[in-house]
Each structure stands twice: as C-alpha cells, then as structure tokens.
Amino acid sequence: MTLQRPSFTMGIEEEYMLVDSQTRNLVTDPDPAMFDKCRELLGERVTHELLRSQIEISTKPCSSLSELGHDLRRLRRAVIDTAREYGMLVIASSTHPFAQWWEQQVVSDERYQVLTGDMQAVAHRLVTNGMHVHVGIEDPEMRIDLMGQVTYFMAHLLALSTSSPFWGGKDTGLKSYRLNVFHTLPRTGLPEVFESWSAYQRHVDVLIGAGIIEDATKIWWDIRPSARYPTLEMRVTDVCTKLEDALAIAAVYVCLLSMLFRLRTDNQKWRSYATFLLEENVWRAQRYGSTGSLMDFGQRRLVPFSELVEEMIEMLIPDAEEMGCVDEVQHVRQIVMDGTSAERQLGSFRRALNRGATEQEALVQVVDMLADNTAANLA
C-alpha cells in the first residue's frame, strides 16, 4: 500500500474572557442569557469553559486556510456582538491583566466539578485561555509518528503566540505566564516519544485501567492525539489577540506537519532530541516570547528568534504553496516585527505609566487595547 497523504484538514479552538465594559474586570457571573444567545447563533460551535467568565468557540474542520479564517471570523464576531448586547467586552488573551483567580466561579458542570475536586488549588488557579489547533491525520500510526517529530517546534509556535505577561495585576517578567500556571497540572508538558499508536494506547490504558483517569481527554500534553477526532491537537499556544496571528500560527503548524510528511516520503525524518533540551526551548519561548533566542540543536547555539522565523518560512514555502497559505505563513514575520500580544501589552502598559497613569489605570488601558485588537479585522 502506498503512503497516503493525510487530509490535513484544520480546525481552531479559541478561549476568550468576558470583561465588564465599565470596570474592565472579568465578569465572574455573566448573564446566562448571553451564552444561550450565542448558542442560538452558533450551536455546538460555542461551549462553556472551566470558569463562568470564559467562553470557548471551535471552528468546523476546514480544508483551506481561507475557509478556516472565514469561519473563525464569523465565530469571534458573533461572540463579540452578543457580549456587547449584554454590556460585556471580549478579550482574546491567555491571562486577564489584573483579575484575581480566587474571585472566579467554576461552571456548575460535572466535568469541571470533578476537575476541581481532583486538582484543588491547582485547578482554581486556571484562569487561563489557550488556542488549540487540530489537524486531520487519519492514520493513527502517522499521527503518532508526526507528533514525535513536530514536538521540536512547540517552542517556536508558543513564542509566536504569547499573550499572558500579567497575572493578578503584576508584570510577571514572562511572556506566557499561562503555561507556567498550566504546566503544574499533572499530565502536561511535552509528550513522551512513542514508537507506535499501540505503544501510546497501551500507556494511556495503564492510567485508565488503574482508575486514575477516565479517558485520554484527561491527558493535557502540549500536543496530543485528539481523543475525539482523528486529529493531532496542538495546545501549547496562548490564544492570539489578533485573528491574523492565530491564522498564521495555524498555517505554520499545518505546514510543519506537511513538511514532516514530505520528509517521510523521502525516507527522512526530523532529528530527535532529548525532551530535556526541547523543554529548555519551551521555557525560553515562555520567558522571552518572540524577542529572544532559541537553541538550534543542530548548530548547538542560541539563534535569535527573528532569524529562526526566516529559516522556517523558507523551509515551509513548498508546503505553504501546496496548501495555499503562503500569505498566512509569511505573516509570522509581521508578528516578530510588531510583537506578540504579550509584547504589545507590556508596551501599552509602560507607555501609560510614562504618561503618568497609575498601575491600575495602565492595566485598564491594556484591557481596552486587548478588546480592540480582539475585534479588529473581523469584517
């Protein structure tokens, strides 16, 4: 049997925060009618998340980036418009600049009650949003093979997406504090490298058999085989404030998978490195976002992220041409030039302080910038 090219269909899930348009703080107890209205408009494409102040949307699986962009725009717009009717703003950022986690309320859904019962304070602290990108890879063996290789690039994708520099009103010094909060959950971080689908399955079954988890949805690695769809689900990224940034990251992710598939058809593969080393890069992406440097393990040196991005674009052009997303892939250059959401939030915060604003006023301005950027270019 010849090697089948996977469908490489794409879907994006984004989590947003609901903000009071007066105080700009999180709305701890939003009017349930708002969610019902979203449901009327979007059906199953909109869902609750752990906290009542969060809302999640997921696109349908799309076969092109332009179709994906169209669907994501439609979903963002519907949520923002509905929220506005109920006096709320929507921000796409992975932490709220000044909300306090202990003031939030957990959704009264059994799944989340079980989670907080199990994880205690660790779960209550999860006032964080992510972006997940699903890519269709129908053959489970291929899914596991490509997962093991694309793990190398989780740091690069994270660096492009960072949007959580603040926590409880403080500049944490990190660009993605969300991942720091999230990675303290068990079963997170980079996945193990598995030889085959059955090896993966066997390991998951050990935990299920012992009654530690009910199913593979409780494995929260930065990348995982979806438990519900025949997809490889990338979960390392912060949610992007600008929709174009989200699409660019989805485009890079799908092109990386296409590139790795291409290598495979040429009897090649991406070189494996110890998780210990790859995690160092994830940490660097968390700490420095797109303004720092990552290890190039082939060259054994730190390379400025802006250079890595150029190399990555060049490497992915054949795949971007095949998938029809050259513009989207090249947009990552723009992310590095303009800064990620985290870098723009910090810029806005510092500019406001320099103009004489108090810290709280400056943080409110950051929320306004986030709300504006979240709603930009949705037409």
Next chain:
Amino acid sequence: MPTRNILLSKRWSERDRPSFTVGIEEEYLLIDPQTRDLISDPDPDMFERCQEVLGERVTHEILRAQIEVSTRPYSSIQAVGQDLRYLRRTVIDVAREYGMGVIAASTHPFAQWWEQKVSVGERYLMLEGRVQSLARRMLICGMHVHVGIENRDLRIDLMGQVSYFLAHLLALSTSSPFWGGKDTGLKCYRLYVGHGMPRTRHPELFESWSEYQRHIEVLIGAGVIQSPSEVWWDIRPSSNYPTLEMRVTDVCTKVDDAIAVATVYVCLLRMLYRLRTKNQKWRSYLPFLFGGKRMAGPTVRLHRVPAGLGEAQPGPVF
C-alpha cells in the same frame, strides 16, 4: 556458567561498590514566637552565631527568613541522624537566644511570599534575572539527601532506576498543605511552586555519564546555564560531590521522619545495586506513568480532602 557470573559480579562489586555514604540537607523557616509569622529580616548576628558553632554546615538560602543546614557525609544512618539532631538543636537554641522560633515545614502556613526579603547575593540576582517573578515566589523549603556513588556511570544508572520511587519518598515527607493562609487541597504545595521553574521535575533517562554530560554541555555551551547546579531536577548527580542527590522531598517536621526517608532512599539505592550485581534491574516505565514529571498532582495526595479554598484574601498572588 554460574561460576563465571558470580566472578563477574564480584569483580564489579570490588572495584566499584559505592560507599553509600549519606548526607542530609534541610532548610528551615525562622518565625516570630509572638506573631508566628516569618521573620522577613532576622538579626544577622543570629546567623553569625550559628556559623561560629557550625561553620560551613550552616548557610543562607534565597530568602532571609530561611536557614539551611547540611550534615557531613556518614557511612552509618545512626551517625547522620546524630549529626542532624545536633544541627537542628543548635539552630533552634541559637534562634531562641535571638527571640526566634524554627519550623521545619516546606511552606509557612500563612506567610505571604511577596512580603519576604531576599538574601542579596550574586547567585540570587542572577536567578531573578533569569526567571523573574518566579524567583520571588520560592518561599519553600526542601530536604535533600546525598548518597555517595563514586562510579559516575553507576550514578547515572541508579538515578534512572530509583526515579520510580520519588513519588513514594515524596508521599512520606509532605509538609506543605498551606500557601499564604489557604488550605490548597494538596499535601505538598511546595513542589507545585518549585516545578514552575525550568529544568525541574523528573530527569531525562540517560544511558551513561557521558550522555548526561553531553546534554548538560549543550546548555552550558550555548550560554543558557553556567553550571550543572542550575539543573534542579527532583533527583540529580550532585555538581559538587560524587553523590546522587535526591531533592523531591518536603522537609520533614519531625527529625525521625527525615531520618526514615533518608534510610529508605539509601536502602533503595543499595537494593538497586544488589539487583545489578545479580544481572537484574528495576523495570523502566515512562515518566508519564510514574508521575515523576508532575508530582504535585494527585499522586501526592494520600487522602481526598474536601474541595474549596475558603475565604479569599486580596493580595498579589502569583
């Protein structure tokens, strides 16, 4: 054939049998006996007095409210226990002279981390430069147990196998259920805080000392870290001594518990060494399964506790 096997293992054991010496490091918190809160800025004379008595065996930690002791290496548990008792007693007596109490717990029940003062030193400033807000949050104390394993390849081999038991050692030691005045619902919140740092948790599985060294040198060569002491795994080859340093445990409040945990650790290593001389080894599992990677999770909770964080207090909680 059996004779040959015995001879081989004998040769191995004669040349490379580890000394299995044991040393214990403990970190304590200094508290005000009146308010029971941490003393964020203790009288420096207290530390100097400790050093007069104990010399290099007492050191500063990141925060001024902390103090660290380390025993000498001993070849018997009785001797290391005696030394640990002596160190604890001395620090407690000196602290009392200066109107302070000493608690051996991995978190203070209600102290707030942002109110603490750091021991300003080059080491701390470098740490803060690298990890930012995470450094200030390290209001946590641990217990480290060093065991002498002179052969470096054996050190790496036993590290890979004994990792299986880090969860068990942690479960015996937990002493940090509270954080900033809240019942966190976990028995060991310290590890949850500590694991927020890079290069923590479970070590990679290495085939040999040279493979371990090669990986560390990749980071040093690129300027990401300056020395192996910046690798903070739950167990690691010590960068100062020919020892395997177990670091996963909370500090035990009772000295007898600390000695028991150290005893179990050294006996585990001895058991694994014994297996090796019989051409056997502990079976390897992926870190994903034994939870070595994220042990602050349910593996450390011996009993379920009711949900709920109680009343919240305002404050910058990272």
